[in-house]
Amino acid sequence: MxxxxxxxxxxxxxxxxxxxxxxxxxxxxxxxxxxxxxxxxxxxxxxxxxxxxxxxxxxxxxxxxxxxxxxxxxxxxxxxxxxxxxxxxxxxxxxxxxxxxxxxxxxxxxxxxxxxxxxxxxxxxxxxxxxxxxxxxxxxxxxxxxxxxxxxxxxxxxxxxxxxxxxxxxxxxxxxxxxxxxxxxxxxxxxxxxxxxxxxxxxxxLAENTVMTVRTDDILPTSDSLFIGDEIYYASALENKGAQTFFGNELQVSTLGLEPEISRSGEILFSELEQSSVVSSSGEISDLAISMNINFDTARVSNGQISFNDNGGEWFAAMDGIIEQGELDLSINFASHNNALASGEINGYLINQGHGVLGSFTLAELLNPEVNAGGSFLLNSHE
CATH class of the missing domain: 2.60.120.1440 (Jelly Rolls)
Incomplete structure (x- = not known):
């Protein structure tokens, strides 16, 4: 007492x-x-x-x-x-x-x-x-x-x-x-x-920690809105600033007070890139590919990969993580740009009752953080 x-x-x-x-x-x-x-x-x-x-x-x-x-x-x-x-x-x-x-x-x-x-x-x-x-x-x-x-x-x-x-x-x-x-x-x-x-x-x-991740709320007037079912998602990407550091975006999810309803089970591959907005300090990007396996029974994310090319070479990142109340708690385990080591952050949310992933990421070279890239994506499963 x-x-x-x-x-x-x-x-x-x-x-x-x-x-x-x-x-x-x-x-x-x-x-x-x-x-x-x-x-x-x-x-x-x-x-x-x-x-x-x-x-x-x-x-x-x-x-x-x-x-x-x-x-x-x-x-x-x-x-x-x-x-x-x-x-x-x-x-x-x-x-x-x-x-x-x-x-x-x-x-x-x-x-x-x-x-x-x-x-x-x-x-x-x-x-x-x-x-x-x-x-x-x-x-x-x-x-x-x-x-x-x-x-x-x-x-x-x-x-x-x-x-x-x-x-x-x-x-x-x-x-x-x-x-x-x-x-x-x-x-x-x-x-x-x-x-x-x-x-x-x-x-x-702390160069490896200085890539800023931004949660974009509805106060950003330049945001593009994605309307998916009863949920509203805001995505915004700052324009490419050349040699200046790109501050990427973390997407803010507004569910209008509703908790995400996820009834899926088993391990499912998410690799269909429906929408994306990615910029790089090294110029135009191409060949963007994002994929991850999500096990809804164990709440684990595995074999996650991001890859794309810019004028400086290929960006690659490998990640895994867990699911917590509809949010993907992800970690980048390895990242590189051409032959240079890199680091970064990735965030994501399950949407449409677990049939899609809305996410964002930032990447930067360890020794040259002014060389960086980032953006947002909407990823669907094959089912």
Missing amino acids: NKLLVVFTTYVFFLPVLQASENAGKTIMAKGSVNAEMNQNIRELSRRSPIFTEDLVKTAINSATQLRMIDGGLLSIQQQSQLAINQYEFNQETHHGNVSMSLIKGGLRTITGSLNKASGNYTMQTPVASIGVRGTHYEAELLDGDLYLATWEGIIDIDVLAGTENQQFSLGPELPHKFAIVRVDGSVEFLLTVPAVFSEGHSHD
């Missing part, structure tokens, strides 16, 4: 803390030790864990996390980092809101969502500078007190807080500079090439 009372008391104490804060997003991936702290409460983050305003997200050494925010924004946080979610407000109907976050330690890569166009409504604070975001894909990294910046798309406006000169400047691919270092003393150094820290230092240690 006493044990039950203690558990109940703890629950009542902790619940108002979460309810007092607004939902800011959710965790797509967490590898290693990843926590969120709020009001002296610590939560371990895993896939699908919620993220709240006032959370302080922390990653340990050899750890990383990827977050999907409520406006569709994407955050890939590197190891030994701390990011405070000070404010994350978004109105689904008007697409208006405000974002304020603080990078306290470490580094991140981000693609902003719907809250990226109005001047002044999206800021990233750091100990040495404030970053104003105007629709962009950028990286920021703190190393030995200095702030390293790279802007891949759009514009960021930097207001230097360190030092006494109160400098202000902007970075972007269409501007004179897109790379810079803000030193701890407030001085600014503009670079013609990518800062070495992004390819050789902190970020490189």
Whole structure:
């Protein structure tokens, strides 16, 4: 009886803390030790864990996390980092809101969502500078007190807080500079090439983990909709960005409150590719083939394969996994691009009472993650 009372008391104490804060997003991936702290409460983050305003997200050494925010924004946080979610407000109907976050330690890569166009409504604070975001894909990294910046798309406006000169400047691919270092003393150094820290230092240690998987909800206006029975599925693929990192898509399933009904049995081969949308940083793809065996009696997925060609050679990936309540929990065991080793992620859902698989994947070379590919697919069985 006493044990039950203690558990109940703890629950009542902790619940108002979460309810007092607004939902800011959710965790797509967490590898290693990843926590969120709020009001002296610590939560371990895993896939699908919620993220709240006032959370302080922390990653340990050899750890990383990827977050999907409520406006569709994407955050890939590197190891030994701390990011405070000070404010994350978004109105689904008007697409208006405000974002304020603080990078306290470490580094991140981000693609902003719907809250990226109005001047002044999206800021990233750091100990040495404030970053104003105007629709962009950028990286920021703190190393030995200095702030390293790279802007891949759009514009960021930097207001230097360190030092006494109160400098202000902007970075972007269409501007004179897109790379810079803000030193701890407030001085600014503009670079013609990518800062070495992004390819050789902190970020490189987790290069195999930096392929971002995006869960595409109905807040993405460019999404294509697939209507299958009573279920609605959204798929969206970002256009090919050449040498820039492609952030692939994980498909969000909306079942209108219905649990998937699966009455199939035995082991069945899924290899009929009904629809697909795949892009590669190495150009046009061809000869796409996807297959997997699903055993509905043992809830196992085996002999899964993905293969296709681009201008750099053949991509190949082998995967297996299990079934959990209609979702395929898959792992890529081996991947390659031509003669280069690769890594990636794959996700899928059973649809149409188990007669189809709706999925998505991302792949990237281990030593050259800027060489990558990803997309979505709809796979049917032969029966």
